[in-house]
Amino acid sequence: MDFSDSPDEAAFRAKAREWLEANATLRDGSEKAQDHFMARDADEVARARDWQARKADAGWAGLTWPSAFGGRDATPIEQVIWNQEEGRYAVPPNAFLIGIGLVGPTVMIHGTDDQKASVLPRALTGEDIWCQLFSEPAAGSDLAGIRTRARRDGDDWVISGQKVWTSGAHYSSHGILLARTDTQVPKHKGMTMFLVDMSDPAIETRSIRQISGSASFNEVFIDDLRVPDSARLGGESDGWKVALTTLMNERFSISVGRASGGARAEELIALAARVERNGRPAIEDGEVRAQLADFIARQRGLEFTSYRVMTSLSRGEAPGEEGSIGKLLLGKLRQEMGAFGMELAGSGAGISAATGDDVARWRNEYLTAPGNRIAGGSDEIQRTIIGERILGLPPEIRVDKDVAFSEL
Amino acid sequence: MNFGFSDEQDTIRETLARMLGDHATLEVAHDRLDSGEGFDTATWSALAKGGWLGLAMSEAEGGSGMGAVELAVLAEEIGRSLAAVPFLSVLGLAVPAIQSAGSEDQRKSLLPSLAEGRTIIATALAEDGGLAPHTVAAKVVQDRLSGQKSPVTFGAEATHALVAAKDEDGTPRLYLADLSASGVTKRALDPIDRTRPATEITFDNTPVELLPGSDPAAIQRLLNGAAVLAAFEQIGLAERVLALTTAYAGERRAFGRQIGSFQAVKHRLADMFAKIELARSNAFFGAWALASGDSRLSEAAAVARLTALDAVQFTTEESIQLHGGIGFTWAADPHLFLRRGWQLKAELGPADMWRERLLDNLADAQRAAS
Numbered sequence: 032m033d034f035s036d037s038p039d040e041a042a043f044r045a046k047a048r049e050w051l052e053a054n055a056t057l058r059d060g061s062e063k064a065q066d067h068f069m070a071r072d073a074d075e076v077a078r079a080r081d082w083q084a085r086k087a088d089a090g091w092a093g094l095t096w097p098s099a100f101g102g103r104d105a106t107p108i109e110q111v112i113w114n115q116e117e118g119r120y121a122v123p124p125n126a127f128l129i130g131i132g133l134v135g136p137t138v139m140i141h142g143t144d145d146q147k148a149s150v151l152p153r154a155l156t157g158e159d160i161w162c163q164l165f166s167e168p169a170a171g172s173d174l175a176g177i178r179t180r181a182r183r184d185g186d187d188w189v190i191s192g193q194k195v196w197t198s199g200a201h202y203s204s205h206g207i208l209l210a211r212t213d214t215q216v217p218k219h220k221g222m223t224m225f226l227v228d229m230s231d232p233a234i235e236t237r238s239i240r241q242i243s244g245s246a247s248f249n250e251v252f253i254d255d256l257r258v259p260d261s262a263r264l265g266g267e268s269d270g271w272k273v274a275l276t277t278l279m280n281e282r283f284s285i286s287v288g289r290a291s292g293g294a295r296a297e298e299l300i301a302l303a304a305r306v307e308r309n310g311r312p313a314i315e316d317g318e319v320r321a322q323l324a325d326f327i328a329r330q331r332g333l334e335f336t337s338y339r340v341m342t343s344l345s346r347g348e349a350p351g352e353e354g355s356i357g358k359l360l361l362g363k364l365r366q367e368m369g370a371f372g373m374e375l376a377g378s379g380a381g382i383s384a385a386t387g388d389d390v391a392r393w394r395n396e397y398l399t400a401p402g403n404r405i406a407g408g409s410d411e412i413q414r415t416i417i418g419e420r421i422l423g424l425p426p427e428i429r430v431d432k433d434v435a436f437s438e439l
Numbered sequence: 440m441n442f443g444f445s446d447e448q449d450t451i452r453e454t455l456a457r458m459l460g461d462h463a464t465l466e467v468a469h470d471r472l473d474s475g476e477g478f479d480t481a482t483w484s485a486l487a488k489g490g491w492l493g494l495a496m497s498e499a500e501g502g503s504g505m506g507a508v509e510l511a512v513l514a515e516e517i518g519r520s521l522a523a524v525p526f527l528s529v530l531g532l533a534v535p536a537i538q539s540a541g542s543e544d545q546r547k548s549l550l551p552s553l554a555e556g557r558t559i560i561a562t563a564l565a566e567d568g569g570l571a572p573h574t575v576a577a578k579v580v581q582d583r584l585s586g587q588k589s590p591v592t593f594g595a596e597a598t599h600a601l602v603a604a605k606d607e608d609g610t611p612r613l614y615l616a617d618l619s620a621s622g623v624t625k626r627a628l629d630p631i632d633r634t635r636p637a638t639e640i641t642f643d644n645t646p647v648e649l650l651p652g653s654d655p656a657a658i659q660r661l662l663n664g665a666a667v668l669a670a671f672e673q674i675g676l677a678e679r680v681l682a683l684t685t686a687y688a689g690e691r692r693a694f695g696r697q698i699g700s701f702q703a704v705k706h707r708l709a710d711m712f713a714k715i716e717l718a719r720s721n722a723f724f725g726a727w728a729l730a731s732g733d734s735r736l737s738e739a740a741a742v743a744r745l746t747a748l749d750a751v752q753f754t755t756e757e758s759i760q761l762h763g764g765i766g767f768t769w770a771a772d773p774h775l776f777l778r779r780g781w782q783l784k785a786e787l788g789p790a791d792m793w794r795e796r797l798l799d800n801l802a803d804a805q806r807a808a809s
C-alpha cells in the first residue's frame with residue numbers, strides 16, 4: 032500500500048498538471064453551480080465539446096482506453112491522477128460521461144469490430160454524444176420490466192416504445208437502447224440491446240423540467256424506428272447481460288468520477304470563513320466545525336474508496352459491486368452538504384438572501400443532489416446489491432422472475 | 440391531562456379542510472410556483488369571510504373568541520393545503536403581539552381590520568435571517584425607525600410591518616410601521632419557495648408606533664407562540680406529504696409488487712410517521728402551554744420547533760426519493776412541500792437558535808429549582 036505517487040505516477044501527474052496549467056484556469060469557488068454530471072444546454076455542450084476535443088488532441092481523453100481506439104493505454108491509477116488534477120480546474124460540465132463511461136466499455140466488451148471502430152474514437156473526441164435509453168415509465172429500478180418492443184422485419188429491426196429520464200437525449204447524437212425482442216420468455220431473457228441514431232425522425236425527444244428548474248433529462252418517444260441488424264449490440268436476447276455491463280460501469284463512473292473530482296466540502300469551509308453565525312465568523316462556531324469535519328471525513332472516505340476500486344482495476348479485475356458503495360454514499364452526502372451550504376450562506380436558515388450567489392449555488396446543489404440518489408440505481412437498489420452480491424445475503428423473494436413476460 | 444383535540448375542534452378542522460380544499464389545491468400551488476405569483480388573495484379572503492382570521496380574537500375585537508388550540512388547528516390545515524397566505528405573520532405574530540402588547544387604541548384600530556383581512560401585517564423581526572436578540576441592529580429614535588429587515592415574508596403585499604428594533608436605551612421592542620409611510624424601500628428576495636414571496640425592507644427615518652407592552656420578555660413569548668403555531672403548520676405539511684407518498688407506494692409497481700411492499704420503502708414511511716408523531720406530541724404540549732399561559736411555553740416551543748423541523752426535512756426529502764425519477768421532476772408534488780418546508784424554517788430563526796434557547800431555558804429552570 033502506498034498513498035503517494037510512484038516515480039512514474041509523479042511524472043504523469045506533472046505532465047497532466049503542465050498541460051492543464053496551459054489550457055485551463057483553476058477553480059476559485061465562484062463558478063456557476065453545475066449539474067452533477069451533465070451539460071444542460073447547447074452552450075454548455077459546445078463548451079464541453081471544445082474541451083473534450085482539446086483533451087483528445089493532446090491525448091488526455093479516454094486515458095485507460097486502448098490506443099487502438101484513441102486512448103492512452105493508461106493505468107486506472109493514472110486515470111485517478113488525471114481526475115484529481117482536472118478537478119482542480121474550472122472545466123465545462125461533462126457531456127461525455129455516458130459515451131465514455133458507459134457506452135464505450137460496453138461496446139469494448141460486447142461490440143463487433145465494426146461497432147468498436149465506428150463508436151469508440153468518435154465518442155472519445157466528443158464528436159458523438161451518447162445517451163442511455165434504458166428507463167421507461169413503468170421500468171426504472173425494475174429495468175427488466177421494459178416494454179419498448181423491437182421486432183424483426185427482414186434484415187432490419189423495427190423499434191417502438193417510450194423511454195423516460197433520458198439524460199442529455201436533447202443534445203445526443205446516439206443512444207444505447209434496451210428493447211424487448213421476445214415476450215414469451217421470462218422478463219430478463221427476452222431483451223436485446225441496440226445502438227441508435229438520435230437524429231432519426233422516428234425518435235422524438237421532449238425535455239422534462241427537474242426540481243432544480245433546469246431540464247437535463249427527457250422523455251423519448253420511438254415510433255417505428257427502423258435499424259439494421261448491425262445496430263444490435265451483443266447477441267439477440269442477450270440484452271440483460273449487456274445492460275448489466277453498462278449499469279456496472281455507470282455506478283462506477285458516478286462514484287469514481289465525482290468523488291475524486293469534487294472539492295465541495297472544502298468549498299463549504301471557504302464559505303464558513305466568509306459568513307457569520309451568531310455574531311462571529313461561522314468557521315469559529317462549534318456546530319459548524321463539527322459538521323464541516325464530518326463532511327470532509329466522509330468525502331475523503333469516498334475518494335479513497337474510489338482509489339481502492341481503481342487499484343483492483345489495475346490488478347486486472349473488472350469493476351465490481353464496490354461501485355455501489357460510492358454511489359450509495361455520494362448522493363446523501365451531496366444532499367446534506369447542499370442543505371448545510373444553504374443554511375450557512377443565508378445566515379441561519381435565511382435562505383432568501385438578497386445577494387443570492389452563495390445561496391443560489393448551494394440551493395442548486397441541494398435541488399440537484401436528490402437526482403444522484405435516484406439515477407443509476409437508487410440508494411435502495413444499491414443497498415440490495417451490497418446486501419446480496421457483496422455480503423451474500425439471501426435474495427429478495429421474486430414473484431416475477433420465472434414467468435413469461437407476456438403473462439405478467 | 441388530555442392530549443388531544445376535542446370534538447368541536449375536530450369539527451372546525453373538517454370545515455376548514457373543506458374550505459381550503461376548494462381554494463388551495465396542489466394545482467393552484469403548482470400554478471403559483473410556475474408564475475411566481477405570491478400571495479393567494481382568494482384563499483385569504485375566503486378565510487376572512489369564514490371568520491377564520493378572527494378566530495383567536497374576542498368578540499369585542501371583531502373575532503369569535505376561540506383560543507390557541509383552535510389557532511393550531513387552523514395552522515395545521517394551512518400547512519396541509521400549502522396555501523400561500525401570511526398565516527404565521529398575521530395570526531401567529533402580529534395579532535398576538537397587538538393583543539398582548541398593544542395599546543387600547545392599537546387594538547381597536549387594528550384588530551377588526553386584521554380579522555376582515557383588510558390589514559395585513561408582515562413580521563419584520565429578522566435581520567439577515569437572524570432572530571436572536573443580539574442580531575437586532577435596527578433602531579428607533581424619537582418614533583423614527585432606521586434599519587434593514589430580511590427576510591420579510593409577504594413584505595411586498597403587506598400594509599404594515601411589525602418590526603423589532605432597539606429603543607433609545609438599546610432595548611429591543613416591537614413597533615408598527617405603516618409600509619406606505621416615508622422612508623420605506625422594499626427589495627424582492629429570491630426565496631426557495633416563490634409562492635411565499637420574501638422581501639428585504641429598509642427603513643430610513645420611517646415614522647413608527649411602539650407597542651407599549653413589548654419588552655424583551657414579551658418578544659420572546661411571542662416568538663415561542665409563533666414557533667408552536669409554525670410547528671402545526673409544519674406538521675400539516677409533513678402529514679400531507681407522507682399521505683401522498685404512502686399512496687404512491689401503494690400504486691407504483693416494480694418487480695411485480697407494489698413498492699410499498701418492500702421493507703426499505705415501508706420502513707422509510709414508518710420513520711416519517713414516527714417523526715411526525717413526535718413533533719405532534721411536542722406541538723400539543725406547546726399548544727396547551729400557549730393556551731394556558733404555562734411557564735413551560737419556552738421549552739415546549741423549542742422542542743416542538745426542533746422536532747417539526749426534523750420531521751419536515753426528512754419527510755420531504757424522502758418523499759422525493761421514494762417517488763423515484765418522477766419525484767425529481769418539477770411537475771410532481773413533492774418539491775412543493777420541500778420548498779415550503781425550507782421557507783417555514785427560514786422564517787423563525789435557525790435550529791441552532793432554538794437549541795440554544797431550549798438549553799438556556801432548562802438551565803434557568805434548574806437554577807430556579809435548586
Ligand SMILES: Cc1cc2nc3c(=O)[nH]c(=O)nc-3n(C[C@H](O)[C@H](O)[C@H](O)COP(=O)(O)OP(=O)(O)OC[C@H]3O[C@@H](n4cnc5c(N)ncnc54)[C@H](O)[C@@H]3O)c2cc1C
Binds near residue numbers: 173248408411694
Ligand atoms: C437525474 C436522473 C437522471 C437519469 N438519467 C437516466 C438516463 O440517462 N437513462 C436512463 O435510462 N435512466 C435514467 N434515469 C432513470 C433512473 O435510472 C431511474 O429513475 C431509477 O432507476 C429509478 O427508477 P424509477 O424512477 O422508475 O423509480 P421506481 O423504480 O419506481 O422507484 C421508486 C422508489 O421505490 C424504490 N424501490 C423500487 N424497487 C425497490 C426494491 N426492490 N426495494 C426497495 N426499494 C425499491 C426506489 O428505490 C425508489 O425509492 C435517471 C434518473 C434521474 C433521477
